[in-house]
Amino acid sequence: MASDDIARLAELLREFKGASRTATVLTGAGVSTESGIPDFRSPGTGLYCFIDPMEYLSVRALERTPEKLWKFFADSYAAAADYQPNAGHAAIAKLEEAGYVGAVVTQNIDNLHQRAGSRNVLEVHGHLRTAHCTACGVTVPFTSATDQVLGGAPVPTCAECGSLIRPDVVLFGDDMPADFLRASEAVRSGSLLLVVGSSLEVSPVNYFAFEAERLAIINRSPTPADRRADVVIHGSAGDALSSLAAELGVA
Ligand code: NAD
Ligand code: ZN
DSSP: OOHHHHHHHHHHHHHHHHTTOOEEEEEOGGGTGGGTOOOSSSTTTSGGGTOOHHHHSBHHHHHHOHHHHHHHHHHHHTTGGGOOOOHHHHHHHHHHHTTSEEEEEEOOOSOHHHHHTOSSEEETTEEEEEEEETTTOOEEEHHHHHHHHHTTOSSOBOTTTOOBEEEEEOOBTSOOOHHHHHHHHHHHTTOEEEEESOOSOSTTGGGHHHHOSEEEEEOSSOOTTGGGOSEEEOSOHHHHHHHHHHHTTOO
């Protein structure tokens, strides 16, 4: 990670703030790997090394093999509340507090931006706080659903009507939530987009990187949008964002 790249990124953020504009941050699973949560696509450790996403994380899977989908969620995320925000989440919250960042658009479902103090968080792939009944719509805490599965039930069922409960995350094949439209407006309203820890392989969110007026990327591996970015930093999100916050005097 070159310090002149951090300096250039800091300069871009200063330029926008000086013009009374803010940056939008777009995060992916890579901002949370330093909290111990595996991402999907890192070679060797990403969850896609072990599962086929369409088999576990799609609307089709929910309909045909809900027990597989729920085993995945119970095994991977029942203890999500135990993970702690890392230096990257903390730096993003400080950049928002200092007026450099207007919104955090996250593909993550782990709640770590909010827990680090970010206020305007748009969750474009849902979250793990709740789940709901596919028949009567009643909402329950996500952990009450995973508790049923960990207790031996093949799938969690609704206490009101006995139907299947589903997680409040966006599965492949689901419509995008209202936060996606809000995120799209934030990106289109003439912005600097700072992408952190995303492979930019998942559509439609990855289009944001091609719609933003100015673009900066912090990611361990190359992405399809690197060549149109003003600044690209290949390295740790926690290190790069901590250096950026320090450079801007908000650390
Ligand atoms: P991805 O797995 O496709 O890509 C993650 C990217 O982050 C990779 O390119 C990797 O090189 C990079 N990376 C990993 N660790 C990093 C680090 N410490 N610093 C900098 N870069 C790092 O993830 P994605 O683009 O977010 O898309 C996949 C989907 O994964 C999203 O829809 C998201 O909902 C879901 N997901 C979320 C979580 C979570 O909530 N924490 C975890 C796994 C997957
Ligand atoms: Zn019900």
